[in-house]
Amino acid sequence: MLATQDVQPSAGTQLAFEERSEGNSELAEELRQVLHERHLLDLRASRLAARFAATNEYDDHGFASPIDWIRFNCHLTSTAAADLIAVGENIERVPESVQAVSNGEIGFPHLKTMVRTANAVGARFDEASLLEKARENSAGKFYYICDHYRHAADPKGYEAEQTERVENRKLTITTCDDGAVLIKGVFDPEGGAALRTAFEPLARKSGAYDDRSREKRLGDAAVELALHALDSGLIPQQGSQRTHLQVTTSLETLLGLPGAPAADLEFSSVPVSSKTVERLACDASVTRILLDSESTVIDVGRAKRTISGPARKALNVRDKHCVWTGCERPASWTEGHHLVHWIHGGTNRPSNLALLCYRHHWMVHEGNWQIIRDSDGRIVTIPPTVTFGPPLRGPD
Numbered sequence: 001m002l003a004t005q006d007v008q009p010s011a012g013t014q015l016a017f018e019e020r021s022e023g024n025s026e027l028a029e030e031l032r033q034v035l036h037e038r039h040l041l042d043l044r045a046s047r048l049a050a051r052f053a054a055t056n057e058y059d060d061h062g063f064a065s066p067i068d069w070i071r072f073n074c075h076l077t078s079t080a081a082a083d084l085i086a087v088g089e090n091i092e093r094v095p096e097s098v099q100a101v102s103n104g105e106i107g108f109p110h111l112k113t114m115v116r117t118a119n120a121v122g123a124r125f126d127e128a129s130l131l132e133k134a135r136e137n138s139a140g141k142f143y144y145i146c147d148h149y150r151h152a153a154d155p156k157g158y159e160a161e162q163t164e165r166v167e168n169r170k171l172t173i174t175t176c177d178d179g180a181v182l183i184k185g186v187f188d189p190e191g192g193a194a195l196r197t198a199f200e201p202l203a204r205k206s207g208a209y210d211d212r213s214r215e216k217r218l219g220d221a222a223v224e225l226a227l228h229a230l231d232s233g234l235i236p237q238q239g240s241q242r243t244h245l246q247v248t249t250s251l252e253t254l255l256g257l258p259g260a261p262a263a264d265l266e267f268s269s270v271p272v273s274s275k276t277v278e279r280l281a282c283d284a285s286v287t288r289i290l291l292d293s294e295s296t297v298i299d300v301g302r303a304k305r306t307i308s309g310p311a312r313k314a315l316n317v318r319d320k321h322c323v324w325t326g327c328e329r330p331a332s333w334t335e336g337h338h339l340v341h342w343i344h345g346g347t348n349r350p351s352n353l354a355l356l357c358y359r360h361h362w363m364v365h366e367g368n369w370q371i372i373r374d375s376d377g378r379i380v381t382i383p384p385t386v387t388f389g390p391p392l393r394g395p396d
């Protein structure tokens, strides 16, 4: 009896639950209603926008185009303003779809896609069959369906559109005052897919202690891909010389001595720290220019690895992949790390070497992790000890 009472909600609780669920369904209904009204308003705005675009009012106000006037005065993006005008100008071509928006069967985004498709395929446009698809599918899925429809109806037109997207492919690389580099780009579907296919596997979580965000992992992946291309000689060269990151540094910097200046990295607008130089010089797949304290060049670019070809091959066979726990980057994507750096007298014997991928090599040098080989020859990783300095940051 007692047990039954325990699991039965009291009358008061039951009532509160019913009130709440009633409140939630009212909330959902209100949201649907408000958004339906918004679609109707968009429809009205599109008619007005098309009428406005047919006047010279924007010009009288000193704007370059009606889109520009709407963007600025109605607080919209250029795309949203252009969409409104495009729908308004073509509304006569899609009467059944306009009716469906009014009835709440489809939304304004469906209508935008419908108009875009009508414009693209011209006389072959069949509104009734597409409207059926619009009713059954989300706006995103409908957009995709219409792409296929356009290809079927007008392969040449579709091809021309894709060609234009390839022509408009672009990437801008800007260096900020603090040395940070901003990269912004727009790609066509094929180019974008190629980039994603290259980045995604590299951006997966790798090995133990990986708590990076997806954005951070994608950022690391882009750098890793570029370094791998440089390192593998995949970058086309004039002459036979491979492309390498060029570092100019003093011995004091390489030794990490107090008071040593930072090093210069080609294409980097700010100097790099001695920890970074230490990593870059670890496997020495970089061109080094060493300066003495008088800035006299004492060792110019031997652009070769400190670990010789045969030693590296033996290392690849032994380690097979990055030695970090749980990391599976293959040998060709790794660098040979000196457990005791050669600058501190470490040797090139196999016992002093281990393969590490770009990220784990970074963690060991700049990230202050330690990696050691225990008496049984097993690799052990030790997290950085807690310090009271600023928090550690990933590679910028």
Ligand SMILES: [Zn+2]
Residues within 6 Å of the ligand: 278, 279, 282, 283, 336, 337, 338, 361, 364, 365
């Ligand atoms: Zn190293």
Ligand SMILES: [Zn+2]
Residues within 6 Å of the ligand: 206, 207, 322, 323, 324, 327, 328, 329, 356, 357, 358, 359, 360
């Ligand atoms: Zn690794």
